[in-house]
Amino acid sequence: MDGVRAGSALQPALHLPFLPRHFYRASSSNEHRLNFWKSKELCLNYIQDALLQKQWKRAAEFLTSYIESLEKDFSTQYMGPSEMIWRIGTEILCNHSRSNIREFNSFIEQMKTLGVKRYLKVCLEHAFHLLCxxxxxxAYQNLSLAESWRFGEQTVVQDKEMKLIQAYRGLLDYYSWSNQKNILLKYGKEGFEDLSVEQEMHGCFRKAAVNLKEIIKIPGVWDLFVKSYVDLLEFYGDHQEAREVLTDYAYNSKFPANPNAHVYLYQFLKRHGAPKKSLISALKNIMKLFYSLLCTD
Known part of the structure; x- marks a missing residue:
């Protein structure tokens, strides 16, 4: 580390400095430009080494130096925060002993503001961190704000990210619905009724059902989303749609092979007293799929 000076972390909490909104500097000599890029690359090497050795304090110090050095960029070209800074900063803040949720939120908000193309992806990761x-x-508020976000024409990637945002918000609506359901069932056992709880529960159901139904139409592995949606349908007695959802999830050729999908269908059939022949057929499909996956591995 000789010849490299790292900024010290602030006490008592970890703090990564705000990234400049833009960096415009007059062009300097080629020699200065070359030296600048060499020192910046060297700093990145030290950051990588610190991360690999899980030396979070050291990594934070070098990242601080790296971010501050961007202000000294001799290029006239506009520079925004790179995904690399977002990824490195997040990794440090998730592991540093002095990191806290306030510091993490502050850093992530910077990444949202300065990285338009990554805004939805950053919001999604932020929500995961809050949930953890x-x-x-x-987390719910974060996802709701992200869902209402608009900036120019939406790209294909951003459209997919928006669907994930909506899906996870739907999952949290299901979580709220489930909590309200448990309260309602508890009141029912005790002989009480609470219309406000019931109304809130139905509101959560409507919001959850819309978003969960949409995401499971897209080919992919959506186990948690499918189970949540089926739970909603079963509770309100829509067994036919629940069966159709599970059957499509298990047998639709556009979806990847997924043993869990067949397990969920079998469990549903068993819960609702399906004929023995149907249960045996479902079990055979599970075994066949497991065997084919094992042979592939």
Missing amino acids: NGLVDE
Whole structure:
């Protein structure tokens, strides 16, 4: 590390500096430009080494130096925050002993503001981090804001990311519905009724059903989303649609081979007293798929 000076982390909490909104500098000599890029590349090498060794404090110091060095860029070309800074900063903040949710939120908000093309992806990761810290309401609010976000013409990638945003918001609506359902069932056992809980529960059902139904139409592995949607349908007695959803998820050739899909269908058939022949057929499909996947591996 000789010859490299790293900025020290602020005490008592970790802090990564705000990224400049733009970096316009007059062109300098080619020699200065070359030296600048060499030192920046060297700093990145030190960051990589620190990350590999899980030296989070050291990595934070070098990343701070790297970010601050961007202000000294001798290029006249506009520069925005790269995905690399977002990824490295997130990794450090998730592991640094002095990191906290406030610092993480501050850093992520910078990434959202300065990275339009990555806005939805950053929002989704932010929501995951909030959920991992038990901040369900904050995660829901984050997803709701992301869903209402618009900037220019939406790309194909952003369209897919928006569908994921909506799907995870639907999953949190299902989570709220499930909590309200448990409260309602508890009141029912005790001989009480609560219309406000029932109304809120139905509101959560409508919002969850719309978004969950949409995401499971797209070919992919959507186990948690499918199970949640089927739970909603079963509770309100729509067994026919629930069966159609599970059958399509298991047998639609556009979807990847997924043993879980067949397991969910079998469990549904068993719950609703399907004929023994149907159950045996479903079990055979599960075994056949498991065997084919094992042979492939």
